[in-house]
Amino acid sequence: MRVTATKLRQNVYAILDEVLEKGIPVEIERKGRILKIVPAKKVSIFDRIPPAPDLIMGDPKDLMNFKLDWEKEWREPENLAAVAREFEARKRRAKKKRK
Helix, strand or coil: CEEEHHHHHHCHHHHHHHHHHHCCCEEEEECCEEEEECCCCCCCHHHHCCCCCCCCCCCHHHHHCCCCCHHHHHCHHHHHHHHHHHHHHHHHHHHHHHC
């Protein structure tokens, strides 16, 4: 639909409502040039997320079972046991000091 600036001024709200409801752009002629009123495309929230090329794509369950070679050398259970022994020893020493 094409309207003049005068007609737009007279019916601005009705024309804007029509653009929103029908989604059809309106062209306005002003000083020999054409302007358009178009409804903005609805942008998904996911379209606004910037790309992340380093993101790992896949099933999260596969990542749970992912193991690296350094885990063999890490000896986490032994390290945790040593920390637990140290913690218990400190608790015993603190208990003796209170008596």
